Amino acid sequence: MEFSLMFSEQFAGLALAEQQKQILATNHAAYGDYGVRLSPEDAEMIAQTGQKAVSAAGMVAVGGSIVPRLIRWFLPSGYLTGQNYALNVAELTEAFYRLRSELQDAGGHDPALTLSDNALLNYMFNFYTSPTCSGDAAEMTAQAENILLPVMRRLAAGRETERKQQTKRLSDQPENALLFADLIEQERAESSFEEEADEESYDYEYRSAMGKDCFGGSDPAYQEPEAYGTRDTYEDRLRRILNRNPAMLFPSRETEAEWADRAEHWEDEDAAAAKKEGAK
């Protein structure tokens, strides 16, 4: 027996059959609420598309398949209907992995600049349902690439500049600061705990203010220069927000937690439906 060190087949997440089962488990919600359903052949085609897309993007799946969550996320869009349902899901799956890969490349594979699956799905959904795209996956991908990638590159460039400045600062450091850098860092981390908490709360307030500013808050002072803000397209508004503050690309912790809860709820529902189906 050859002890293969190839990890990709092991890391490829769930097996195709398992993915298929998970995809089919979304049928109860899709059919019950929207009157559409996938056949086992559709599910197989979508799962295969997902695997190919992951592989083409030079990535490895570490968790379950994104497809069930993507279906549940996009069902309310109103564009996943009729005969093209399976095809649309496959296109969206492909677009998801393509955008995921491009965003990771643009972010320099920095873990701090990784957009969560939920955040990416949310952006995709907003683009997809905007009048500009109107359910066109290719247009959605183009819009997302036009708007999100430059922002991610800007954030990555900012971090790179910070790193360079840090290196420059480092080369001017006295030798003891270099020799005991880890201890100094530990000490600073402990002493700045309170300040960090303050900073987080400031961030939250800043985010709220920006949100009000860009999406039309109750304060007329905020609305004055942006009187036509609410009449813009989603793309225009997003571009403007991100131009002002690229860090707004990442949703707040509260939003992430809300999305995570929703995804978990869907998974539970799908699992229960699959169990029920299996019992039959």
Added chain:
Amino acid sequence: MSTIIPVKPAGEQIPARDYTAELLRRAAAEETIPAARLETVRLVLFQKAAEYAAAYTQNRCSTVTKEQAESFFRSVFFQLDAALLPLHSDSAALAALRDADISVLLETGQRNIMTAYEEAKAAFRRAYSLTKPFATTFFRELLLSFEKFCTGYDARFQADAVTLNDFYPLLCRQSIPVGGVLGAHFYYTALLHEGELLAAFPRQEVSAVLRIYAKRYLTAPDMIADNLAELVLLQWSGAALCGGTALTLQLPENAADILNSRYQYSRPETVCADLRNAVSQSPLADHSGIYGYIYPLLDKLAGELHRYFSSGKAAVILPAPAGLP
């Protein structure tokens, strides 16, 4: 300071770099570990790597890049390396892989990595303070590299990824036999012993040797790109082979002639035997750290000395052939 010694004893077949992977590959080929056990080992390792991947993305992302996945996988293998290498025997390591609980081995590896990391940091700090009086400009780069090591090392996700600025060569141009933090431990511990060697000689004599050496090669003492301990050891070897055993770098005036005539027609083994004899009888033998470090390298050093002695060029290899002022 030597709990983890990643140097393989003589006679061992498998190189220390990528030790576990190679061990498993051979075990699979030679069927020294049953196929079912290999499969279990593989599954545990993949499971662990998958856990790291999930932790890396904080469960927010269902994909990682291939490079990241490989890095998690290498981290897991490196933990096993860190558990198996201190056993100092391929057969013992193989037995551990066959019989021991892999999770326990991984935990041992994690502990060893952290021990090696802490020891490596302590070693470099001590090495730096010992070498500081003679430090060349290259030590500034070593210091910057060390800062990165002690603040940026990621034992979980990139356990094997340590970039050492090894442009400052070790004594006898030793290569680092193992990667990751174990390699850093090896390098920094070697620097420590070299620092101890430099500190064992009178400081003024060491400075004088470096000054003379730099002058001969038209450079400044702080721009010497060679290993400082090697220069000092070569100078001391010259003195020792001329009959001195004290810890002084002062050579007899006609040292080069003595060495040329004594060893011109001899074999390298003779120089090595004489050098080993001199080291064993010198006060260096009382410093267990220095002695343990330089003794295995004397063979190489003697070979280098013999190369010059046999062609009548002892004056070239001795850093300060005319003695110290």
